[in-house]
Amino acid sequence: MRRVVRTVLLLFALAVGGIVAAAWYAGDSSDLEMEYEGFD
Secondary structure (H helix, E strand, O other): OHHHHHHHHHHHHHHHHHHHHHHHHHOOOHHHHHHHHOOO
16 A cells, blocks of 8 residues: 555656646746735
8 A cells, every 4th residue: 555655646746846847947937826826
């Protein structure tokens, strides 16, 4: 069971890292900021 949880967490971390890297590479983080602007 631990191995499955660790694998899932690793895949999740890679997915989030990929999204962040893509957003940083695109150089346009304003879209991400706009999504959270209404929740403040």
